Amino acid sequence: MIGCTLVKKIGGNKVLWGVIVETEAYSQKEPACHGHKKRTPSNQTLFGEPGRFYIYLTYGIYHCVNIVTDKSEWASGVLLRALSMPDEEERICSGPGLLARKFKLDRTYDNRPISKKNGLWVINKSSSLKNQKIVKTTRIGISQAKDLQWRWYLQSSRSVSKRAKGDQLPSTKKSWSPSIENSP
Template sequence: MRSLPREFFRRDPTVVAPELIGALISSRAGGETVTARITETEAYRQDDPASHTYRGRTPRNEVMFGEPGHLYVYLSHGIHHCVNAVSHIDGQAGGVLIRAARVLDGEVIAARRRANARDADHLARGPGLLARALGLTMTQAGADLCDADSDVQLFSDGVRLQISAGPRVGVRLAPDVPWRFWASADRSVSTYRRSPRAEPVDGRAARSIDS
């Protein structure tokens, strides 16, 4: 296996997101190693109304404006941690939300962390459950994914999966932009749910996103 280099992440998130399908994410959080194959991602660009970076730099999203290849972690609804690989071209900000994965190694550890999981397909099915299975919290925020000594790293073992694309899950703004990518036949992929508050983007935002 080879770790993904910095240049891999120094590209538009919409390019990086589908290429992360089939990659491996490995966590040594808490001194216990869990490795999983990524099966679902979503891209978020700076000019995207659904992105945390859309309204500019804040203490919360600072890492998304920084060096590509770091981990952006945030707490969703005060309950679930969500992890993102910072990815963008120079002068921009953005990232790729890692939504789901299939645990390959450390399944006993992941199952202990996810005691309510129905089966192996559900250990890391959804962004909050993925973070829990891998033991990732705000402690890993900002981790360098390209550093061999990091608690969290991304690797390629050459596996290629058939990929589908469609709208992102649960976003209120820009709900129909097809920047969600998933392994077409994998049961670890989460269920699509459109936000009940979804709003169509206005003309300005639509042009920006499609540029």
């Protein structure tokens, strides 16, 4: 999903968009996944059709946006952790809660299929990241299965929420940011 553009329709003919630069994977087979134990009304979207948004409230304050993956009856998804937005919006979506806040996404968007018709969709623009390095590392903010390296981020992006140990973006090097190429 890294390099894909998340797009939300806002009002008549305007859209809000940003490029996904950080993600995490979750699977029923490991204990950090919401669907690891059992299917409930709150996590059922995760067990449903792939290609839908799974959105939940966390810590009472923030929402997190996921894309359901794999197959029905098997809980798995990708958490969108950070977006890079055009121009002056740098680091405004650097964390899953901030991302959901900026795009005003909540439970009303839960279980919606990814589609332009529904006002929230994703476009594959990952070819714009040609020759760009993707860092693979451990997930953040979980208490179980901390060892799995199921977090990925675009090394050259300043919008990544938290960098892996030892991975500092040199101030001399120009960071990656979205261009017209990534626009919907």
